[in-house]
Amino acid sequence: MATHTQTDPRAILGVALPDRYLTPDDIAEIFEVPKETVYQWRKKRTGPPGFRIGKHLRYDPADVLAHVAERKSTGQDDAA
DSSP, rough: OOOOOOOHHHHHHHSSSSSSOHHHHHHHHHHHHOOHHHHHHHHHTTTOOEEETTEEEEEEEEHHHHHHHHHHHHHHOOOO
């Protein structure tokens, strides 16, 4: 019977994500981009999906990892 090995999701980004919902500042730090870029990604729907808790924008670490994995697997590369 074949065994299925699964890569540690944290290895996708090369960083350990916190065990909490992420803020736009966290996303900017993780991807080493200005916070304004994070807001542009959201506006253009090109970045990881976020959600609102009241007036606060948050990102689920699992969604961020899934977004990066999808981008890597499809070879998407946005020219900014």
